[in-house]
Amino acid sequence: DVQSWTTATKQSLCLMWQKVKVHLMLSMTFLVAVFWYCRRLYSFLAQLLKRWSNYLQRKLIRNLSVRTEVDLLGYSAREWKGETKQAKHMREAYEELFWSYHIKYLRQVRRDNYCVLRAVLFQIFSQGIPFPSWMKERDILKLPEKLLYSQGCNWIQQYSFGPERYMGPNAFGKLRKCMETLKTNWTEISATKDHEERGNMCNTLFSDESKEHKLYEAIKFIMLYEVVEAYEQMKNREEPIHNLFSLLLARDSSSDPLSFMMNHLNSIGDSICLDQVELSLLGYLLEVKIRVYRLQRFNTEDFQVNYPDEYRREWNEISLLTEDDRYYQIPLF
Incomplete structure (x- = not known):
């Protein structure tokens, strides 16, 4: 069992x-x-x-309208091949920057008629430079309203936004949006202390064409607003104005704010860039010393120029590099 x-x-x-x-x-x-x-x-x-x-x-x-950094001498060799007199001159200028000024890299900036505004604003944002002192004391969002209603500048309706033609009554609303975009992005980016994070924010901003253009139009309008104020002071013989405004208003093409807008500002971003007087005005209003290396002027006293030529010691410094006084690159030390 x-x-x-x-x-x-x-x-x-x-x-x-x-x-x-x-x-x-x-x-x-x-x-x-x-x-x-x-x-x-x-x-x-x-x-x-x-x-x-x-x-x-x-x-x-x-x-991205501001490209990543490239080697300075490598860029020079690619862009200026051959043995022509101009090519040799430019290569020598780049070598001078490399060896004497310790500029090792550059960032290429999109070549359009906003080029210089883009190069300046990108550096201001990427360096975390805060608002200029006078902007901290005023609400820049109210500048379009003040110009239109307080100072009676009805001709602001003829303002052109770069490639866009006259907006008519819509110009006021669009200018306010431009000012909001400038203030919001400048405040946010300058408050960011981490350099890498700030760089990523700049890359995002400067790859959005619509936002970019609003920034540049806001800066153009600030230039116009300050010219209007200087013109009123000069006309009423109040406190003396800065010699930059005197120089600008002495030109036949910009003898008053309206002609300045019609003959200069309206075309910036569309068919022309800032000229040297306007570049000085830009540096003065943003309270930055703009140092420009003009390669076509190599071996002359105008090879390195500051805009404006008179500046305060406490201002931040940014640098530009140009081969033709029209299109600008960003040198990196």
Whole structure:
């Protein structure tokens, strides 16, 4: 009986093991299949994410109006090949910057008629330079309203926003949006202390063409507003005005604020860039010393010029590099 019971038990255990073994094999096969599927899915998603990241990166680089830094001498060799007199002159100028001024890299700026405004604002934002002192004392959002209503400048309706033609009654509302964009972004970026984070914010901002143009139009309007105030002071013989305004208003093409707007400001961003008088005015209003290396003037006293030529010691300094006084790059020391 004991032997019979032992044999029966062994047979039962064998049958149970066979069933369990089958289930285990099926379970293992299922787990292997799931693992293989998950691995393939992970690989597929990783490749998809990589492609999407590369696409976004290419798109960002393509839209970025201020490119990443490149080697100065490498850029010079690519741009000025050959043995013409001009090519040799430019290569020598770049070598002078490299060896004597310790400029090792440059950032290329999109070549359009906002170029100089873009190069200046990008450096102000990327360096975290705060609002100029006079902007801290006024609400710049109210400047369009003050110019239109308090000072009766109805001709502001003829203001042009770069490539966009006259907006008529809509000019006032659009100017206010431009001022809001400038104030919001300047405040946010200058308050960011981390250099890398601030750089990422600048890259995002300067890859958005619509926001960029609003920044530049806001700066143009601030220039106009200050010219109006200086003109009123001069006309009413109040406190003396800065010689920059005297120089600007002495020109036949900008003898008053309206002619300054119609003959100069309206075309900036569309068909012309800032000239040297306006670049000095820009530096004065933003309270920055703009140092420009003019490569076409290499070996002359005008090779390195400051705008404005008179500035305060506490002002921050930014640098520009130009080959033709029209398009500007950003030198990096």
